Amino acid sequence: MKKRLIYSLFLLFTLFTLGSTLTILYIYRTTFSLRTLIALHRVEIIRQNLVISAQTVQTHLYTIGTPYDTGVDEIVKNVIHLDNSVHICLGCHHTPQMTARLTEINQLAENYKDALSNLITTTASPGRIEKLRMTAIGIGTMLLDKSREMALIANNKLNDETLDVMQQIGNSRIILLVTLLLSFCIALVIAVTMTRQITAPVNALVGATRHIKSGELGYVIPFKGKGEFGELIDSFNDMSLTLKDSNGKILRYLHNLSNLYSITITFHSVSSLTDILKELSEGVRNLTESEQSGILLRDEGGEFFSHMYPACGITEENAKAMKISSRLMEELYHSSMRRPLILNDDLQGSPTAAMDTQLGVRNAMFVWVGHKGKPMGVMRVANKKTGDFTEEDARLMAILGNSFFVALENVRLWESLRLQMKELKDTQEQLVQAAKFAAIGELASNVAHEINNPLTSILGYAELMREDEDINNIRRDLDIIEKESLRARDIVNSLLEFSRKKPLKVGLVDINKVLESVIELIGVQTKDSRITIAADWGNIPPIKGDEDQLKQVFLNLASNAVFAMGKSGTLGVRTFVSGDFANIQISDTGKGIPEEIMGRIFEPFFTTKNEKGTGLGLPISYKIVQSHNGFFDVESELGSGSRFTVKLPLGDKTVKVLPVSITPSGSGVPM
Amino acid sequence: MKKKAFLVFFSFFLLAAASAAAAEKTIIVGLVPEENIFRLVEQNLPLARYIERKTGIKVRFTVLPRYGDIIDEFNSKRMDGAFFGAFTGYLARIKLGVKPLVRPIGPGGLVTARSVIFVRKDSGIHSLRQLKGKRAVFVDKASASYVYMLYQLRRLGVRGPARESFFSGHYFTGNNEEAIYSVLNGGADVGLAKSRYFEKLSAQDPLVAERLFILSRSRKLPDIIFCLRKGFPPATRALLERTLINMSNDPDGIRVLRSLRYSGFELAKGSDFAPVARLAGEAGIKIPDYRYER
Numbered sequence: 010m011k012k013r014l015i016y017s018l019f020l021l022f023t024l025f026t027l028g029s030t031l032t033i034l035y036i037y038r039t040t041f042s043l044r045t046l047i048a049l050h051r052v053e054i055i056r057q058n059l060v061i062s063a064q065t066v067q068t069h070l071y072t073i074g075t076p077y078d079t080g081v082d083e084i085v086k087n088v089i090h091l092d093n094s095v096h097i098c099l100g101c102h103h104t105p106q107m108t109a110r111l112t113e114i115n116q117l118a119e120n121y122k123d124a125l126s127n128l129i130t131t132t133a134s135p136g137r138i139e140k141l142r143m144t145a146i147g148i149g150t151m152l153l154d155k156s157r158e159m160a161l162i163a164n165n166k167l168n169d170e171t172l173d174v175m176q177q178i179g180n181s182r183i184i185l186l187v188t189l190l191l192s193f194c195i196a197l198v199i200a201v202t203m204t205r206q207i208t209a210p211v212n213a214l215v216g217a218t219r220h221i222k223s224g225e226l227g228y229v230i231p232f233k234g235k236g237e238f239g240e241l242i243d244s245f246n247d248m249s250l251t252l253k254d255s256n257g258k259i260l261r262y263l264h265n266l267s268n269l270y271s272i273t274i275t276f277h278s279v280s281s282l283t284d285i286l287k288e289l290s291e292g293v294r295n296l297t298e299s300e301q302s303g304i305l306l307r308d309e310g311g312e313f314f315s316h317m318y319p320a321c322g323i324t325e326e327n328a329k330a331m332k333i334s335s336r337l338m339e340e341l342y343h344s345s346m347r348r349p350l351i352l353n354d355d356l357q358g359s360p361t362a363a364m365d366t367q368l369g370v371r372n373a374m375f376v377w378v379g380h381k382g383k384p385m386g387v388m389r390v391a392n393k394k395t396g397d398f399t400e401e402d403a404r405l406m407a408i409l410g411n412s413f414f415v416a417l418e419n420v421r422l423w424e425s426l427r428l429q430m431k432e433l434k435d436t437q438e439q440l441v442q443a444a445k446f447a448a449i450g451e452l453a454s455n456v457a458h459e460i461n462n463p464l465t466s467i468l469g470y471a472e473l474m475r476e477d478e479d480i481n482n483i484r485r486d487l488d489i490i491e492k493e494s495l496r497a498r499d500i501v502n503s504l505l506e507f508s509r510k511k512p513l514k515v516g517l518v519d520i521n522k523v524l525e526s527v528i529e530l531i532g533v534q535t536k537d538s539r540i541t542i543a544a545d546w547g548n549i550p551p552i553k554g555d556e557d558q559l560k561q562v563f564l565n566l567a568s569n570a571v572f573a574m575g576k577s578g579t580l581g582v583r584t585f586v587s588g589d590f591a592n593i594q595i596s597d598t599g600k601g602i603p604e605e606i607m608g609r610i611f612e613p614f615f616t617t618k619n620e621k622g623t624g625l626g627l628p629i630s631y632k633i634v635q636s637h638n639g640f641f642d643v644e645s646e647l648g649s650g651s652r653f654t655v656k657l658p659l660g661d662k663t664v665k666v667l668p669v670s671i672t673p674s675g676s677g678v679p680m
Numbered sequence: 681m682k683k684k685a686f687l688v689f690f691s692f693f694l695l696a697a698a699s700a701a702a703a704e705k706t707i708i709v710g711l712v713p714e715e716n717i718f719r720l721v722e723q724n725l726p727l728a729r730y731i732e733r734k735t736g737i738k739v740r741f742t743v744l745p746r747y748g749d750i751i752d753e754f755n756s757k758r759m760d761g762a763f764f765g766a767f768t769g770y771l772a773r774i775k776l777g778v779k780p781l782v783r784p785i786g787p788g789g790l791v792t793a794r795s796v797i798f799v800r801k802d803s804g805i806h807s808l809r810q811l812k813g814k815r816a817v818f819v820d821k822a823s824a825s826y827v828y829m830l831y832q833l834r835r836l837g838v839r840g841p842a843r844e845s846f847f848s849g850h851y852f853t854g855n856n857e858e859a860i861y862s863v864l865n866g867g868a869d870v871g872l873a874k875s876r877y878f879e880k881l882s883a884q885d886p887l888v889a890e891r892l893f894i895l896s897r898s899r900k901l902p903d904i905i906f907c908l909r910k911g912f913p914p915a916t917r918a919l920l921e922r923t924l925i926n927m928s929n930d931p932d933g934i935r936v937l938r939s940l941r942y943s944g945f946e947l948a949k950g951s952d953f954a955p956v957a958r959l960a961g962e963a964g965i966k967i968p969d970y971r972y973e974r
Contacts (some may be wrong), residue, residue, distance in 0.1 A: 081717065081743050082743060085741075088718050089721060089722065090721070122718045123858075127711075127853065129717060131747045131852065131853050131854050131858065139829060395857035
């Protein structure tokens with residue numbers, strides 16, 4: 010194409026040069042002829058001037074001495090014009106014949122000047138003057154004749170020359186027009202040809218790029234050409250095919266990666282070995298398009314590598330039959346430098362050669378699953394009929410193998426974790442119960458004398474009855490004893506009720522009612538103090554939860570509030586609905602919580618009650634509330650008191666009440 | 681210092697003003713037909729163009745058919761100046777009051793001329809007395825050669841009406857060359873002309889030298905004197921004078937001078953006419969009464 014372009018440009022340039030040269034030549038020729046013609050015209054003008062001057066002088070000759078005499082100066086002027094004309098003519102280049110004629114005219118002019126000068130300046134007799142006049146007229150007439158003759162010759166020549174020049178101009182015009190048209194046509198043909206030669210492959214390329222853009226990778230341009238465009242199109246076609254191949258590879262890789270990803274994801278979502286084995290064998294089969302796939306794992310004793318089941322393309326019986334000694338496998342593992350064994354059409358060296366033969370396997374591949382430099386298993390794929398295995402298959406299987414091993418480890422860890430969680434749950438339940446007892450104990454120690462009071466009354470009235478004989482008095486005392494006994498029994502029943510270990514029971518809970526029972530318990534505790542209880546019950550619909558656990562939370566908060574206030578203060582209990590939450594506020598007018606410990610109040614075993622507290626009350630309460638999908642809000646001002654707000658979701662949002670567990674936490678107030 | 685600067689500026693202003701005034705001026709210069717009038721004009725045209733180039737003053741020549749016309753028509757033709765011959769110049773100075781400006785100088789000094797009386801060799805005439813009864817040809821009554829003829833006739837004792845009958849016939853050619861050729865061609869027996877033309881034709885035409893000889897010649901007289909009219913603007917006069925005097929220092933001027941066969945110009949004075957005044961006096965001419973018409 011480059012050569013073609015150069016040749017075309019050279020042709021255009023040559024054409025342009027030829028056209029320009031021809032044009033310049035003809036313009037030069039024509040202008041030269043025109044110049045000659047103009048020069049001839051100028052000469053003709055000179056000749057005409059000569060004739061006119063001579064005629065004028067001749068006229069003056071006849072008027073000298075008459076009233077029409079215009080004076081000598083006029084004659085001098087015309088004669089000088091005449092003389093100049095002659096000399097100009099003589100100064101030009103002429104043929105010898107013409108030069109001779111001009112010389113003759115020049116001589117006549119000189120004679121004419123002499124004759125005229127004599128005539129003008131002479132003063133003589135009229136006869137002599139007339140003779141001089143006739144002489145001058147005669148010379149003048151001859152000069153005129155000669156000049157006319159010359160003018161005629163020149164005029165003829167001028168006519169011929171003019172015709173020639175006109176002919177030349179006509180020819181030049183035609184030639185220039187033809188040259189111009191020819192040049193234009195040739196240039197047009199070259200331009201069109203070149204444009205087609207350039208645009209055709211370019212259009213083909215553009216079309217091809219559109220095909221490729223629309224996803225038609227591998228599109229081949231049918232255009233056949235030589236030169237740069239041919240090479241470009243060949244390269245483009247190669248590129249298109251390469252793109253197609255690359256795209257195919259990429260798609261294949263993506264497919265494999267997708268499979269790998271899905272298999273890997275599946276590995277991490279299943280928790281049993283059976284499921285993993287099933288996913289692995291199916292995944293490997295999909296990845297390698299194999300007929301048989303499975304894995305041999307080191308057994309618990311470590312002596313053998315046994316083929317696991319489920320597997321693909323192989324029966325459980327055949328799978329179980331594939332058992333290879335660990336020693337042999339380790340030798341193979343190390344001798345193969347941990348590289349996969351790819352056995353296409355040659356099963357010699359297969360660790361499962363006997364079974365392979367039995368199963369009619371043609372190709373087999375083994376990919377190691379190692380851990381800490383030791384073979385933990387080997388993945389096996391085999392084909393009876395279909396294609397060979399490749400390094401790429403091996404690489405994919407190796408990746409899968411690593412994921413499989415991780416998944417396997419995860420299953421083992423999960424199993425271990427499950428067991429540990431069970432143990433932990435049991436322990437936590439015991440711990441919660443212990444904390445409960447501790448709280449009860451704490452409560453009991455505070456209310457012991459309350460129980461003791463009715464007992465003392467009972468004992469006192471019993472003593473009085475023993476000494477009293479009045480039956481009425483005795484009856485009245487018995488009533489009192491009965492009343493005090495009942496009172497003690499209620500207190501004890503309450504304690505028993507609270508301390509009793511009950512199974513989790515999720516149901517609709519009337520929060521206000523639960524709080525009333527807590528206040529009843531706390532009322533016993535605060536009976537001898539100047540602590541007043543201010544309750545403000547809001548209209549709260551029943552919420553879903555465990556009544557006992559919630560009661561434990563509220564009792565704990567109320568107990569802490571009473572402790573914080575000491576002997577006097579106001580215990581505030583308020584319920585209200587805010588948004589989607591039921592709000593239970595328990596406040597005190599105690600000393601408040603210092604800021605530096607605010608962040609630790611929910612930590613297990615953190616307490617400000619010294620030996621009187623266990624440090625479990627608030628952490629357990631927090632967990633309980635959290636298990637009800639609720640949360641705490643704590644406000645406290647040093648010296649003014651604290652306010653704990655429990656927010657529990659209304660309606661069915663309290664969906665799942667889990668067993669409460671306690672884990673040490675360094676966090677601040679959970680919100 | 682300021683005064684000097686002012687003077688320089690003023691001089692420059694005057695010169696510029698004079699040049700500007702001159703630039704628009706055309707002067708008319710008369711030519712006495714000493715030779716072929718057409719050649720006379722052609723010969724002097726380069727000088728006119730030179731003056732125009734240098735001063736901006738256009739020079740227009742006017743040719744007079746007769747010597748005396750330059751006196752008669754000087755004013756009517758509004759001539760500003762003229763190249764006068766010796767006697768016409770003298771006449772014009774007395775009658776018109778023209779003022780001489782310059783006169784040419786040649787390689788040998790001032791250009792002068794003599795008046796010559798010539799005859800054919802085969803005429804048998806060897807003395808002026810033998811001219812009696814012969815046919816004569818003169819240039820013009822206002823030419824110095826005619827005055828010289830009168831001087832010689834006076835010396836011969838021919839005075840008054842006798843002068844008219846001394847020659848059997850005579851006529852005036854109006855120019856020197858034709859006078860010479862008239863004698864050569866037998867149109868006259870004796871002729872008078874300016875020596876410069878006799879020498880020129882003798883050099884150009886061998887027949888002139890071969891067949892004619894000079895019978896008598898005058899003393900040296902001024903050949904040409906360029907005079908300006910009375911009342912000619914002094915500034916323009918000074919400009920023309922400076923231009924003509926400096927021609928010999930200017931390459932362009934030198935070329936023009938060569939075409940005229942001059943070396944330059946020098947200032948002319950009234951006393952330059954003294955030789956011709958003396959000749960006229962000796963010829964018995966009283967200028968105021970002299971009738972120079974043919």
